[in-house]
Amino acid sequence: MRASSRLLVLDPDGRLLLLDCVDPGAPGVRWWELPGGGVEPGEDPVLAGVREVREETGVVVPPEVVGPLQWTQDVAYTWVGRRWSSTQQGRLARLTAPPEVVATDLGRDEGATFLATRWWAPEELRTAGVRFFPRSLPALLPRLLAGERVDEPYDDWDVVAPT
């Protein structure tokens, strides 16, 4: 399965960078996502995460602030009318200075998906009432901030959890 490298980018105030997303293939479907994406063959997953975060959000993350692998999960989901599956990897990236923001670089479908960025205070996630990708993010974030390693079971994001 393809690896997807995501970064939990934290600004100097400890706020988390998330992307406001919509599925262009299903315009009512909205969620807030950890930036990051596919690791190219032979690419270092840390550098892939840094590259993807820059392409998607414009935020420049110095590779030396990226921490160790702390989160993994195999996921499947539908995007632009197709099913996708990947092995997610998550690493913390604590910025030591206000973020430098440069131009983004996205393909057409990604450009139609990623609407905006916002820096979230960790406690905001629990009460936000919106979907996150990964779905576990509000509970996951405090564990990762505490230095824990979390390997989560497979999640099919299209299956709406029973309430």
Place this chain on the structure above:
Amino acid sequence: MVLVDARARVLLLHGGDPSTPERGLWWFTPGGGIEEGEEPAQAAARELLEETGLRVDAAALGAPVHARTTDFVFGGDHYLQSEHYFLLRVDAHELDTSGPDGHVDVGVVGHRWWTADALRATDEVLFPPELPDLLDRVLGGAQVRP
């Protein structure tokens, strides 16, 4: 939204189209699409809050100071867009998108307060292109908010 501070400077956001980085970046007024059920002034007030952190009552915006129709490509899609511009004068405002209503549109890299003279002198791309004249006109004729 033509947001002008006490020094007669207008706030412009700096950004581009992520799907066509070769087109470079441009400067543009805060604002955006009108959602279903919204009046133009309500959309302008909502977008201003999201993009700058400044909260304003749509009813206080008054009538548009400018309108135009424009034709552009963004994200690979072609848009024919009818735009309404509202004037809002403030003493000063520090852009803050960290609140729960705030966000930064993907492709936006920064912002700056511009004088009409600086707008006239720059080689940077401006939207709307008639902004220097628009600014002169609204500052000449508009009342300063108490």
